[in-house]
Amino acid sequence: MKAQFSERQLDRIIEMAWEDRTPFEAILFQFQLSEKEVVQLMRKELKPTSFKRWRKRVHSGVSQKHLQKRNPEIDRFKCSRQRAITQNKISKR
Numbered sequence: 001m002k003a004q005f006s007e008r009q010l011d012r013i014i015e016m017a018w019e020d021r022t023p024f025e026a027i028l029f030q031f032q033l034s035e036k037e038v039v040q041l042m043r044k045e046l047k048p049t050s051f052k053r054w055r056k057r058v059h060s061g062v063s064q065k066h067l068q069k070r071n072p073e074i075d076r077f078k079c080s081r082q083r084a085i086t087q088n089k090i091s092k093r
Helices: 007-018 024-031 035-045 048-058
Strands: none
Touching: 007 024, 007 035, 007 048, 024 035, 035 048
């Protein structure tokens, strides 16, 4: 892995990795982590059963994690109802 991340950044990367609508390209854009590096981080940070569940979900037909598999009508990284997140700074609630 290229960089050391704070606990808050790790939480956000993991959250983005779990979100179906957030593609790996969004994680690459925001944190400079490739898909392979995200997988390594998830393997390291999650319990083995959670990692296996996530991996299965990402590679199933349910996930939209890859832009190529994504519904063309989805043209954003995040859900329209999600609070604005810009460069790792979560909006105040």
